Amino acid sequence: xxxxxxxxxxxxTGHMHxxxxxxxxxxxxxxxxxxxxxxxxxxxxxTQRTVPGAxxxxxxxxxxxxxxxxxxxxxxxxxxxxxxxxxxxxxxxHAKILVDKGHAYPCFCTPERLEKVRQEQMKRKENPHYDxxxxxxxxxxAARRVAGGEKNIIRFKMPKDGQTxxxxxxxxxxxTQNEQLNDxxxxxxxxxxxxxxxxxxxxxxxxxxxxxxxxxxxxxxxLHVNIVRAFGxxxxxxxxxxxxxxPSGKGKLSKRDGAIAMKDGYSVFIKDxxxxxxxxxxxxxxxxxxxxxxxxxxxLTLDQMIERFNVDSLTASPSAINFxxxxxxxxxxxxxxxxEDLSARIKPYFSEAGLHVDDETLYKVTPLxxxxxxxxxDCLSFASFFFKENVEIDPAELIVKGLDxxxxxxxxxxxxxxxxxxxxxxxxxxxxxxxxxxxxxxxTAGQVFGLMRTAITGQKVSPxxxxxxxxxxxxxxxxxxxxxxxxxxxx
RNA sequence: GCCCCCAUCGUCUAGUGGACUAGGACGCAGCCCUUUCAAGGCUACGACCGGGGUUCGAAUCCCCGUGGGGGCACCA
Numbered sequence: 001x002x003x004x005x006x007x008x009x010x011x012x013t014g015h016m017h018x019x020x021x022x023x024x025x026x027x028x029x030x031x032x033x034x035x036x037x038x039x040x041x042x043x044x045x046x047t048q049r050t051v052p053g054a055x056x057x058x059x060x061x062x063x064x065x066x067x068x069x070x071x072x073x074x075x076x077x078x079x080x081x082x083x084x085x086x087x088x089x090x091x092x093x094h095a096k097i098l099v100d101k102g103h104a105y106p107c108f109c110t111p112e113r114l115e116k117v118r119q120e121q122m123k124r125k126e127n128p129h130y131d132x133x134x135x136x137x138x139x140x141x142a143a144r145r146v147a148g149g150e151k152n153i154i155r156f157k158m159p160k161d162g163q164t165x166x167x168x169x170x171x172x173x174x175x176t177q178n179e180q181l182n183d184x185x186x187x188x189x190x191x192x193x194x195x196x197x198x199x200x201x202x203x204x205x206x207x208x209x210x211x212x213x214x215x216x217x218x219x220x221x222x223l224h225v226n227i228v229r230a231f232g233x234x235x236x237x238x239x240x241x242x243x244x245x246x247p248s249g250k251g252k253l254s255k256r257d258g259a260i261a262m263k264d265g266y267s268v269f270i271k272d273x274x275x276x277x278x279x280x281x282x283x284x285x286x287x288x289x290x291x292x293x294x295x296x297x298x299x300l301t302l303d304q305m306i307e308r309f310n311v312d313s314l315t316a317s318p319s320a321i322n323f324x325x326x327x328x329x330x331x332x333x334x335x336x337x338x339x340e341d342l343s344a345r346i347k348p349y350f351s352e353a354g355l356h357v358d359d360e361t362l363y364k365v366t367p368l369x370x371x372x373x374x375x376x377x378d379c380l381s382f383a384s385f386f387f388k389e390n391v392e393i394d395p396a397e398l399i400v401k402g403l404d405x406x407x408x409x410x411x412x413x414x415x416x417x418x419x420x421x422x423x424x425x426x427x428x429x430x431x432x433x434x435x436x437x438x439x440x441x442x443x444t445a446g447q448v449f450g451l452m453r454t455a456i457t458g459q460k461v462s463p464x465x466x467x468x469x470x471x472x473x474x475x476x477x478x479x480x481x482x483x484x485x486x487x488x489x490x491x
Numbered sequence: 492g493c494c495c496c497c498a499u500c501g502u503c504u505a506g507u508g509g510a511c512u513a514g515g516a517c518g519c520a521g522c523c524c525u526u527u528c529a530a531g532g533c534u535a536c537g538a539c540c541g542g543g544g545u546u547c548g549a550a551u552c553c554c555c556g557u558g559g560g561g562g563c564a565c566c567a
Contacts, residue, residue, distance in 0.1 A: 009567095010567090011566080011567050013566085013567075043567065045566090045567080046566055046567065048566085049566065049567080107565095111565070114564090114565085118564095122492095125492065125493090126492095126493090127492080127493050127494080127563065128563065128564090129563085153565055155565095168496095171496070171497090174495075174496080176494080176495075177494090180493085180494055180495090180563095181494095182563080184564095185564080185565050186565095187565085188565040189565055190565080192565095194564090194565070194566080194567085195566075195567050199567090214561095215496065215497090215560085215561065216561055216562070216567090217561095217562090217567090218495060218496060218561070218562075219494070219495055219496090219561070219562035219563070220562080220563095221495085222495095240496085242496095242497080242560095243496095243497095243560070243561070245559090245560075247502090249501095249502080249559080249560095250559090250560095251560080252560070252561070286503095289503060289504075289516085290503060290504095291503090292504090293503090293504050293505060293506090294504075294505080294515090294516090295504080295505045295506085295514075295515065296505080296514080296515050296516080297515085297516095298503090298504090298515075298516055298517095299516090315497095315503095315504075316496075316497065317496090317497050317498065317559095317560090318496090318497070318559080318560055318561085319502085319503060319504090320502060320503080321502090321503090322502050322503065322517070322518085324502085324517060324518060325502075325503065325516080325517050325518085327517090328516085328517055328518090329517090331529095331530090335530075369529090370530090371529060371530040371531085372528065372529045372530075373529090374529090382528085382529095431526095434526095438526090444526090445525095445526050446526060446527080447526090448526075449526030449527075450526065450527065452526085453526075453527060454527095459527090459528095460527065460528085461527055461528045461529090462527065462528075463527095463528085463529095464526080464527085464528095465526060465527080466526090
């Protein structure tokens with residue numbers, strides 16, 4: 001396959017969300033697979049909706065995911081600029097070409113008139129559309145009015161008869177009766193182009209070979225094809241990706257769903273995932289498989305995805321997002337990390353919680369919790385006690401089911417005695433004598449070890465007990481046992 | 492309302508006319524392992540939207556329904 005040039009072209013109007021990330025992922029995979037380039041282009045022609053910081057968030061998001069682009073607004077490239085507001089002249093020149101060729105025309109209608117026309121059409125139960133008032137103007141007259149400074153916009157002159165046959169890579173031919181199509185606006189009164197013109201011009205100008213975009217563009221697809229053909233350009237391969245649906249499957253996933261997801265510790269915004277303890281690997285794997293059919297072995301790293309990727313195996317039907325699957329992929333990829341890597345990744349969560357973490361201890365703790373982590377921040381609930389001076393114990397937790405305070409105290413006293421008799425406390429030295437004690441005492445392993453766990457870790461759930469004690473160290477373990485006995489003594 | 496797209500387990504999907512008793516993954520249930528929680532292993536449950544064609548043969552091709560989704564801006 002020839003090297004593909006792909007692009008992700010988001011508009012900086014809000015937080016970067018899942019759908020943008022997936023388009024970018026597939027763009028990236030296709031480009032890397034074929035030895036081509038992946039480009040970031042900012043579509044900021046709606047100056048009203050542009051929000052400060054959104055562009056930076058997009059760039060940060062792509063980098064966090066590991067989707068390094070080869071060309072973009074901040075790094076430049078041979079086909080720049082990569083911000084549409086910096087390409088005004090290009091669009092004006094191209095709009096003029098279409099007008100000169102008779103494929104577009106100036107329109108002098110006011111927004112007020114347009115609104116009135118729309119109202120009347122709706123009253124008559126017609127489809128709202130431009131009524132073509134300026135389409136039939138004499139081109140020379142129109143040109144004179146424009147030259148005279150009269151306010152105007154440029155509309156595309158859509159063919160009135162026949163049909164448009166457009167080819168979507170995943171769906172085949174999409175045939176539209178031209179009478180269904182509208183004379184869409186190409187150039188707005190603010191002097192900036194609409195998406196329809198800007199994207200077509202840029203994709204051509206930047207040598208894009210494959211246009212991957214959301215299926216919400218399918219309805220204006222025939223328009224776009226007509227624009228490209230009016231210029232006489234070769235078309236890219238059009239790939240309309242299936243939409244992401246809300247977890248319920250009811251309706252397209254929207255930015256508003258972010259707030260809902262956040263309550264459960266999830267998000268639809270890329271910026272949040274790191275904070276929530278998700279890894280780029282997990283997120284990539286998750287979104288990759290919504291819309292891309294992999295028969296088996298679906299745990300994939302970016303490199304493995306590149307190897308396996310194939311545009312033909314993308315799916316056309318919409319997919320409901322499923323956060324449980326994100327958890328699964330996240331946990332799986334965490335377990336795939338090396339000890340050093342995982343340690344480095346969980347360290348910030350401890351720091352943010354105000355805990356001082358020394359690397360030596362951390363390297364010993366990480367193997368103990370790695371297979372228990374679903375998200376990186378789970379490290380806090382499992383391992384905070386390793387980095388605290390004292391643990392807080394709920395006295396009620398020290399009374400194990402089936403035992404009274406006296407018996408519990410006895411177990412802990414005996415444990416203290418056994419462990420304090422050891423020169424060294426490790427997993428290997430600590431467990432055998434305790435096993436013997438369990439055997440001889442008649443208490444169950446669950447009772448004895450459960451009590452010790454509470455006393456030493458302050459938690460009912462923790463990493464394996466003896467491994468944990470080894471990390472904590474003999475001195476601290478004994479202190480905590482003693483402390484627990486004292487607490488029990490107050491009963 | 493009009494136009495367009497889609498349709499396999501609850502969810503993501505494999506399947507491109509015979510190898511389908513329809514495969515995998517998540518979730519769910521059970522069992523094993525086990526000092527807790529996990530991880531891991533095993534097992535179970537679970538789907539071709541309906542109706543017509545085409546064909547010796549259809550999950551797979553065609554048509555019609557139905558359902559779901561998207562779009563109908565001087566937004567992208």
